[in-house]
Each structure stands twice: as structure tokens, then as C-alpha cells.
Amino acid sequence: MQINFNHQQSAHCENGVTVNLLNYSGLRLTEPLVFGMGSGLFFIYIPFLKVNNAPAFSYRTMPGLIFKRTCSRLGIKVIRKKFRSESEAQRILDDCLIKNQPVGCQVGVYYLTYFPKEYRFHFNAHNLVVYGKTDDRYLISDPVMEDTTSLTEFDLNRVRFAKGPLAPKGQLYYPQIENIVSDEKIVYAIKRGIKQNIRDMLYIPGPIAGVSGIKYVAKKILKWHDRLGAKTTGLYLAQLVRMQEEIGTGGGGFRYIYAAFLQQSHAYLKNDSIIKIAEQFTKAGDMWRDSAIQSAGIFKGRLTDRADFVNMHDRLMQIAEVEKNAFTDLSKVKL
Amino acid sequence: MNKKDIPQDHSALVNYIKELCYAVGEDGQYTTANSTGWDVKTNALNLAWQDIEQRIVTAYSQVKNREVSPILYYMELRLMDIGILSAYTGFWKWTIKRHLKPSVFVKLDNKVLLKYALIFEIDVEDLKTEKFNADKF
Secondary structure, three states: OOOOOOOOOOOOOHHHHHHHHHHOOOOOOOOHHHHHOOOEEEEEEEEEEEEEOHHHHEEOOOOOHHHHHHHOOOEEEEEEEOOOOOOHHHHHHHHHHHHHOEEEEEEOOOOOOOOOHHHOOOOOOOOEEEEEOOOOOHHHEOOOOOOOEEEEEHHHHHHHHOOOOOOOOEEEEEEOOOOOOOOHHHHHHHHHHHHHHHHHHOOOOOOOOOHHHHHHHHHHHHHHHHHOHHHHHHHHHHHHHHHHHHEEEEEEEHHHHHHHHHHHHHHHHHHOOOHHHHHHHHHHHHHHHHHHHHHHHHHOOOOOOHHHHHHHHHHHHHHHHHHHHHHHHHHHOOO | HHHHHOEEEOOOOOOOOOOOEEEEEEOOOOEEEOOOOOOOHHHHHHHHHHHHHHHHHHHHHHHHHOOOOHHHOOOOOOOOOOOHHHHHHHHHHHHHHHHHHHHHHOOHHHHHHHHHHHHHHOOHHHHHHHHHHOOOO
């Protein structure tokens, strides 16, 4: 069986799954709109979660939240199931496919056979859509890929039941549109998305998240340099860069997507100041990319002076300032 | 970033994916374009792999010197840490830490070894310490 499913490539997996699933259900949205409605932009430093022996950073909100928030703000019901047993998980998946319902699945990347080996780490928050099944292969629409692909039963079960941090537990989800989503609903979702994003970035308690999280990392870079040495700090900075730009994580990329979101939401909000603020996010994205180049100089061993680390510190402080101003301006816009 | 500035560097994604990027077009509006990769990113990824390879080499020599059991070597080879290995095998973390001791490891039941071998996708024989002395790796 095969569902007539429209695969569209996206920059980020969860955005893409959301866009493609909603599109199948008859609601056409773009990746930036979905990202913004779901308040996707974020920053968090998680020192106690070690990924490949370096602390974790994230430039976006928790996995699963973009889909959940976008749907709930649009008044769309979400069906989401987790499983204990693999056979049960497969049975429910097959049931959905028989009913012509493509489903989003959370999967681990390590055993994802169609991914290049260099990208296969034990990272468990990747998302894809299963939209059909031939004799023994599931048809897969992975939004970061240009084209659709497929996985054997064994391989799909294995990635759905990958273990470790953020284990997917066979999780599957799909939207159920009961009422037609009106333009007013979309406007409402955009406003809610923006408001929550302002709160998340500016006012979230604790030092490790939001704008203050960026500043926290800036200061940490100097501490790492003094305590752990240049090499380890370089490794941490490489992690910062990878989380920023790598497939499935995004980053400076996310700043651009958010700017695109503000541009596109102008058509709904009809508020000109939003366009100006979008430029600030573009600037933040550019600064993140420039800081990545500085990081690369450090972790390649080309830049070794303490001054180079101070430079990195200053860059992050400036980025924090730009993002803070952007969100502050956004909070002043009358929505 | 302007659309014309999207990097098109060589990366491991060649032959697999061209990733989608958002950038500003000439009219000031956001648009998307594909990219083959960016050197800065590739360098970061390479560094992560160098670190992993270093860890594998270290683990190998530790096993060879009988400081730790071969489980560590295969754990590093499969990019796992004790937490992930614990989740896959169902053993407690402290149990695995015990199994990392060569003295405990040699007394392990074949059933336990089989479980590790299954997760590491190797034969039980490969897990045995003697293999590491043959210098086959």
C-alpha cells in the first residue's frame, strides 16, 4: 500500500514532518510558519547531558514541541502513541497505513541506514514520516533528504526503538483536522507562537537557557580555557558548532528560519515593524555563523591565544545582545 | 546570509543529501537553496571523529594491557557510553562498570557475553580477551 504523499525537503526534520503531515491533511503551511507557531527558536546549554563527551547545546526547543504547539494552537487534534513492545508498535503503524494515514515517527539516527555514516551518532530525536509499505520495506519521507527513501521492517523497528537519551520508544504521531483551519486561527497561532518565544528567550528562569544561556556559555568558554585547557575547549566549541548547523539540529540556520517566519507572518499580521525585526534575526544568524568560523580557528588549532577565546566570548555576548534586543522589540509590537 | 553566499563546500553529504538552507534573496525576501556543505561544519564533524578514533585506540591498548575488559573497546567502537550501553543491554550501569574489570569479565557467563555480542554486532568469540593478543585489529 502506498499513500499519495507529497514529500517536501526542509531544513529541519520536525518542521518538515509537521509541514508534510499537515499538508497531507489539507492544510498548506510553510516550514518557517510552522517553526514560528511552535515557538521553535531557543537556546539552551545542558552541562549535565554529555553528547560524545562534550556538553549538549541546543538552538531550538525540545523535540516534539514544535509539532505539538503548532497543532494545538491551530486547534488541530494530535494523536500520539508510545509503545513498550515492538510488535505492537509495528501493528499500530500498519493499521494507520491501511487507513491511509501517514504517520510521523521519532527515531534514532545511529542505525538509520540511508544516512551517511559520518552523521550517525546515538542521537534519538530525529523525525520522519512513514507513508507506505511494499512487501517488506516501509516507504519513508525523511524531510532532510531531497527525495523519499525506504527502510526494511527490521531497520525501521530498530530506529524506532533506539535506546539512550531521548529514546523514542516507538513513538508515532499524526494530526487529525476536525474543523477547517481558518485564517483567523493561523493569525492566532502566529501571535501565540511569538509571545511564547519572547517569554522563552527573555524570561525563562535559570542561567542556562534563553538569551542568558548564550551569555552563560560565553563566560564558560573562558573558564573552560583556564581550567580544562585549549584542546578540550576546542572540542566543546566544535560541539557548539555542530549543534548549530548539523543535520537534525539546525542553529544559525534556525535564526534565519525565524527571520523568514517573521517575513511570512507579515502577510497575516499586516504589521510593518515585524519586517524590520526580521532583519535583526538575520543579523543574529550571520553572527552565529561568523562565530562558528572563529570556533573553527580554535578547534583546528590555528588560534591558540587566550585572546582568541576572549574574542569568542565577546562574540557570544554580542549575539546575546542582538537576540535580546530583537525579542524586546518584538514584545513591543502590538499583536 | 545572502543566497549567493550559501557555501558549497565538499562534505560527507556528497552523494547523499544536499541540505536545504534559508537565505535572503536579491529582493530581500527569504528563500531556500540547497548546499553541498560548509567547511566549518565539516571540520567540527571531523574533530568529533578524531576524538572518537583516539578513544578507540586508547581503549584498545587498555584492553591489551589487561587494564580493562574488551567491552570498553567495543563500546567505544560503537560510539556508546555506559548509559547507552546500559539502555541497550538492560544491565545496570554499575553492573557494566563491574564487567569492565578484567577479573570480573573472565568469569562472565556465556549468556551475558552473548547479550553484549548481540548489541555490538559481533561474535562472542570476538569479545574474548585472547583475540586482543593476536593483534588482529
